[in-house]
Amino acid sequence: MAKIYDCPEHHRLRVINKVDCEKLPTSFTYIDGYVRSANVPLPSTVMFPCSCEPGSPCGMNCECMSVPYYDADGLLCTDYPGPIYECNDMCGCSSDCPNRVVQRGNIIEIDIFRTKAKGWGASTRRQIRKGEYVCRYTGELLSNAEAEERHSHDTTYLFDLDKEVPDGNQPLFTIDARSYGNASHFFNHSCEPNMVIRAVYIDHLDPRLHELAFFAIRDITTGEELTFDYSPSADNVPRCAYDNGVSKFHCFCNTPRCRKFIF
Numbered sequence: 001m002a003k004i005y006d007c008p009e010h011h012r013l014r015v016i017n018k019v020d021c022e023k024l025p026t027s028f029t030y031i032d033g034y035v036r037s038a039n040v041p042l043p044s045t046v047m048f049p050c051s052c053e054p055g056s057p058c059g060m061n062c063e064c065m066s067v068p069y070y071d072a073d074g075l076l077c078t079d080y081p082g083p084i085y086e087c088n089d090m091c092g093c094s095s096d097c098p099n100r101v102v103q104r105g106n107i108i109e110i111d112i113f114r115t116k117a118k119g120w121g122a123s124t125r126r127q128i129r130k131g132e133y134v135c136r137y138t139g140e141l142l143s144n145a146e147a148e149e150r151h152s153h154d155t156t157y158l159f160d161l162d163k164e165v166p167d168g169n170q171p172l173f174t175i176d177a178r179s180y181g182n183a184s185h186f187f188n189h190s191c192e193p194n195m196v197i198r199a200v201y202i203d204h205l206d207p208r209l210h211e212l213a214f215f216a217i218r219d220i221t222t223g224e225e226l227t228f229d230y231s232p233s234a235d236n237v238p239r240c241a242y243d244n245g246v247s248k249f250h251c252f253c254n255t256p257r258c259r260k261f262i263f
């Protein structure tokens with residue numbers, strides 16, 4: 001009973017259901033950017049330009065490349081865990097600068113498909129190289145308090161903007177992808193994922209409001225499900241902590257190193 005339909009309202013997403021008669025929920029609206037709550041300020045606009053030759057791409061001597069986030073092909077150096085500072089509107093460098101990746105937008109076409117045990121999931125329509133940028137995490141930009149109040153029972157669509165928040169401190173803002181978002185709304189959890197998420201700064205340097213972008217951490221084959229680890233620090237938590245009932249979300253990622261629970 002394979003059903004495949006193009007979703008004009010969901011941009012380039014193609015929806016495939018070979019499992020049941022479920023259709024994509026109409027409560028979800030596709031957006032590539034953000035819906036900003038009144039409680040979220042605009043980011044502070046302080047930016048620093050690099051000093052590269054106008055019109056040419058940055059070279060390895062440029063101060064913005066002193067931490068090489070990307071290689072010459074625009075692939076993320078996946079061992080680098082920190083935030084990425086891309087060249088911005090004040091920089092003179094050209095649009096093909098290797099330090100302008102996320103800002104060029106995503107070019108990977110993604111299918112939404114019905115999984116057997118995890119609801120909807122997302123897969124790639126073409127091969128993705130290790131380090132390749134996949135897409136941003138988009139949705140409603142809320143204050144952390146607003147997000148907690150809305151979804152205290154199920155936080156799986158919430159992404160705290162906490163990449164620069166010291167351990168133990170609360171982030172100020174959160175992205176909620178439950179009702180608005182792009183293909184990342186459908187990214188499921190895996191204990192052995194094929195993507196990571198990184199903080200990215202493009203047109204501002206406000207640490208409270210960094211962007212979030214997904215990158216492949218290994219080569220991904222055509223048709224493969226796109227996944228990330230919802231709880232990466234849980235790798236260090238002994239399984240007995242889950243067995244003792246601390247966690248409640250069962251994981252069906254079905255990978256050899258599955259932790260059995262998402263969190």
Ligand SMILES: C[S@@+](CC[C@H](N)C(=O)[O-])C[C@H]1O[C@@H](n2cnc3c(N)ncnc32)[C@H](O)[C@@H]1O
Nearest residue numbers: 118119120156157185186187188189251252253
């Ligand atoms: C952010 S949503 C992902 C998209 C979702 N599958 C859907 O149908 O819209 C997170 C939800 O997907 C399901 N999910 C994601 N990863 C899972 C996994 N590894 N095992 C079981 N359920 C999973 C859970 O229901 C979770 O609350």
